[in-house]
Amino acid sequence: MPSDNNETLAIENTINPHLWVIKYADYLYNYAITRVNDEEQARDLIQDTFLAALNSMNKFEGKCSERTWLTSILKNKVIDVYRKNSVAFIKNKVIDQEEEEHDYFNHEYGNWNIEYRPKEFGIEQSDALENKEFQHILKLCMKKLPSLWLAVFTMKHMDDETTEKICKELKVSSSNFWVVIHRAKVNLRACLQKNWIQT
Amino acid sequence: MNELKKIAYNCRKATFLIEKKQIGTITLREKLELKIHLAGCSICKTFxxxxxxxxxxxxxxxxxxxxxxxxxxxxxxxxxxERIEKYFKNN
Structure with a gap:
């Protein structure tokens, strides 16, 4: 007879699609929505993930949990979305964003323009990480970022991907990568300041 | 404008280096530039x-x-x- 321990392990890493929706749909939805910021698209991604998973069930080796396995399928689908968005972005939007960025800094010297100067949020020292209201505004501000910026930003800061991988997946040059990282942060910070200090 | 003054004024560059430093590497010269800038710029320190x-x-x-x-x-x-269940019916 197998020991209790082995038995538990075996049960944990089996696959049971009949329970997927109950067990993982909300989890996967939250994963998707924090990365694509579009409810409709997030729902499509969950559906595609389940269907793709059904079709590759035989590849599930039980080396990781069912949830980890499903998440990795979803993760690749999110990157596909990023890739599609970035192609469209590079074609259409780069110029608009260039224009907008000039507002933050003085064109000639690079110093902050007065209306955009960072001010203290008043939560720098305290438990900002736990501040739900602030987190909520952060999410809203991320939603406003252009899609390529959000893709680069979340792959780096949320998923801790290497710079090389992000550049390769999204077809961004290394110097553009740093420009996007910088602009995304300057925009995001300005949005937080505007919406946090005013509330 | 001399080199030092340029560094002192250039918040765009300083904030760029702040970002790059956090997730990548910056050169020694850049580190020095950033240090000089931050010494005189409380706004970028807040940033x-x-x-x-x-x-x-x-x-x-x-x-x-x-x-x-x-x-x-x-x-x-x-x-x-239902879609999942249907899959099993059809396969």
Whole structure:
């Protein structure tokens, strides 16, 4: 007879699609929505993930949990979305964003323009990480970022991907990568300041 | 404008280096430039402080305890579940 321990392990890493929706749909939805910021698209991604998973069930080796396995399928689908968005972005939007960025800094010297100067949020020292209201505004501000910026930003800061991988997946040059990282942060910070200090 | 003054004025460059330093590497010269700039620029110091906070918040966004706040609506879940069941009927 197998020991209790082995038995538990075996049960944990089996696959049971009949329970997927109950067990993982909300989890996967939250994963998707924090990365694509579009409810409709997030729902499509969950559906595609389940269907793709059904079709590759035989590849599930039980080396990781069912949830980890499903998440990795979803993760690749999110990157596909990023890739599609970035192609469209590079074609259409780069110029608009260039224009907008000039507002933050003085064109000639690079110093902050007065209306955009960072001010203290008043939560720098305290438990900002736990501040739900602030987190909520952060999410809203991320939603406003252009899609390529959000893709680069979340792959780096949320998923801790290497710079090389992000550049390769999204077809961004290394110097553009740093420009996007910088602009995304300057925009995001300005949005937080505007919406946090005013509330 | 001399070199030092240029560095002192250039918040765009300083904030760029702040970002790059956090997730990559910057050269020794850049490190020095940033140090000189931050010594005289409290605005960019504030930016740096906030940037670090934002990065750790973003990292925690999905992992924080309330990550299941958003729920799929029941109707959609039902549809999903039916699609899965249908798959087994047809295969």
């Amino acid at each position: 740096q402080k906030q940037s670090i906070i934002i990065n750790s918040m973003v990292k925690n966004l999905f992992n924080s305890s309330d990550n299941s706040v958003l729920k799929l609506d029941e109707q959609f879940k039902k549809t999903l579940h």
